[in-house]
Amino acid sequence: xxxxxxxxxxxxxxxxxxxxxxxxxxxxxxxxxxxxxxxxxxxxxxxxxxxxxxxxxxxxxxxxxxxxxxxxxxxxxxxxxxxxxxxxxxxxxxxxxxxxxxxxxxxxxxxxxxxxxxxxxxxxxxxxxxxxxxxxxxxxxxxxxxxxxxxxxxxxxxxxxxxxxxxxxxxxxxxxxxxxxxxxxxxxxxxxxxxxxxxxxxxxxxxxxxxxxxxxxxxxx
Amino acid sequence: xxxxxxxxxxxxxxxxxxxxxxxxxxxxxxxxxxxxxxxxxxxxxxxxxxxxxxxxxxxxxxxxxxxxxxxxxxxxxxxxxxxxxxxxxxxxxxxxxxxxxxxxxxxxxxxxxxxxxxxxxxxxxxxxxxxxxxxxxxxxxxxxxxxxxxxxxxxxxxxxxxxxxxxxxxxxxxxxxxxxxxxxxxxxxxxxxxxxxxxxxxxxxxxxxxxxxxx
Numbered sequence: 001x002x003x004x005x006x007x008x009x010x011x012x013x014x015x016x017x018x019x020x021x022x023x024x025x026x027x028x029x030x031x032x033x034x035x036x037x038x039x040x041x042x043x044x045x046x047x048x049x050x051x052x053x054x055x056x057x058x059x060x061x062x063x064x065x066x067x068x069x070x071x072x073x074x075x076x077x078x079x080x081x082x083x084x085x086x087x088x089x090x091x092x093x094x095x096x097x098x099x100x101x102x103x104x105x106x107x108x109x110x111x112x113x114x115x116x117x118x119x120x121x122x123x124x125x126x127x128x129x130x131x132x133x134x135x136x137x138x139x140x141x142x143x144x145x146x147x148x149x150x151x152x153x154x155x156x157x158x159x160x161x162x163x164x165x166x167x168x169x170x171x172x173x174x175x176x177x178x179x180x181x182x183x184x185x186x187x188x189x190x191x192x193x194x195x196x197x198x199x200x201x202x203x204x205x206x207x208x209x210x211x212x213x214x215x216x217x218x219x220x221x
Numbered sequence: 222x223x224x225x226x227x228x229x230x231x232x233x234x235x236x237x238x239x240x241x242x243x244x245x246x247x248x249x250x251x252x253x254x255x256x257x258x259x260x261x262x263x264x265x266x267x268x269x270x271x272x273x274x275x276x277x278x279x280x281x282x283x284x285x286x287x288x289x290x291x292x293x294x295x296x297x298x299x300x301x302x303x304x305x306x307x308x309x310x311x312x313x314x315x316x317x318x319x320x321x322x323x324x325x326x327x328x329x330x331x332x333x334x335x336x337x338x339x340x341x342x343x344x345x346x347x348x349x350x351x352x353x354x355x356x357x358x359x360x361x362x363x364x365x366x367x368x369x370x371x372x373x374x375x376x377x378x379x380x381x382x383x384x385x386x387x388x389x390x391x392x393x394x395x396x397x398x399x400x401x402x403x404x405x406x407x408x409x410x411x412x413x414x415x416x417x418x419x420x421x422x423x424x425x426x427x428x429x430x431x432x433x434x435x436x
Binding site for chain 1: 283284285286287305306308309311313315316317318319320321322323324328332333335336337338362
């Protein structure tokens with residue numbers, strides 16, 4: 001447990017020392033989502049309709065920007081070997097890195113979402129649903145992304161390959177996440193969407209840390 | 222104030238052993254049927270030309286890689302079956318320094334202590350850095366330090382890690398002559414406390430009772 005906290009703390013500290021990398025991903029999210037209202041113009045009805053999809057797609061892509069860094073830096077300087085050789089469970093350390101990634105690349109999106117939503121003329125109820133959906137969905141993005149980051153460790157052109165590997169896996173999160181906001185805006189029941197997002201999160205939490213840890217070990221060997 | 226290595230219990234079973242190990246890299250066999258035994262208090266110096274498999278052998282001994290055939294044992298049991306137990310007694314320093322460039326020396330040291338699950342007081346952490354001439358540089362980011370100074374942080378880690386088995390890949394690289402002496406002293410101190418050391422180096426070592434393996 002201490003080692004888990006130490007890893008989360010270390011990764012957050014490293015991010016604080018080199019803020020530009022994280023801010024890039026956040027600015028990407030803000031800029032991309034702001035371009036749509038500017039490009040489409042003042043058609044409020046249309047904006048409301050495309051908002052969930054646009055915001056979710058931007059969230060997927062901006063999470064992807066930070067993923068490459070998840071293991072690559074530690075791999076390059078040999079830290080990853082030291083983590084494998086730690087007497088603590090390597091899976092717990094990998095999970096710590098995933099949590100740190102979510103705190104840095106996922107949580108800010110949840111917090112920024114209402115501001116972005118206003119640009120799309122979303123009502124208060126939809127904004128709440130959007131935030132809740134992102135809160136359940138972004139951890140899944142970090143978890144699934146860690147598998148891609150681990151599998152492409154040490155591969156030349158790894159970041160492009162990782163996008164191709166991971167984006168298809170993000171589709172269910174995109175469908176149910178955006179679906180929840182849309183359903184809420186047209187007055188349909190949203191519990192189904194949230195149950196499925198929750199199920200995805202539980203499934204990912206149950207399996208992904210082990211899969212990523214094994215993939216990293218293979219990359220090191 | 223100085224910190225010293227705590228000694229480990231002397232026991233005949235504290236032994237690192239490789240049985241008939243074969244290492245294959247790509248489709249080239251680096252070595253095969255290699256046997257070695259390393260007892261508490263012994264230092265093994267692995268020598269050989271570049272590319273002969275010194276680093277590969279060290280990685281096999283740590284468990285980072287698995288041999289093509291044969292097995293590595295710690296205290297008579299395969300390390301695979303007791304990975305956590307073995308790793309709690311192991312310190313491996315590869316040729317990459319594994320220090321985070323954006324963190325300071327003291328932060329790196331304390332981070333590794335937490336990850337390795339050892340209690341390291343702030344006082345001990347500072348004392349170990351001071352012993353290796355890093356006084357006044359504890360709070361500088363590591364990327365402001367020279368290659369030799371980074372190695373000195375690693376020496377402080379060797380001191381504070383309290384591991385019985387040290388596996389060191391080219392530990393003398395980038396060190397000045399004074400630091401080479403200090404590192405040899407550190408190794409001798411470790412051996413006297415019943416530690417085990419396996420290292421690769423291209424320079425002759427002044428350590429008594431040194432065992433040499435030529436690959």
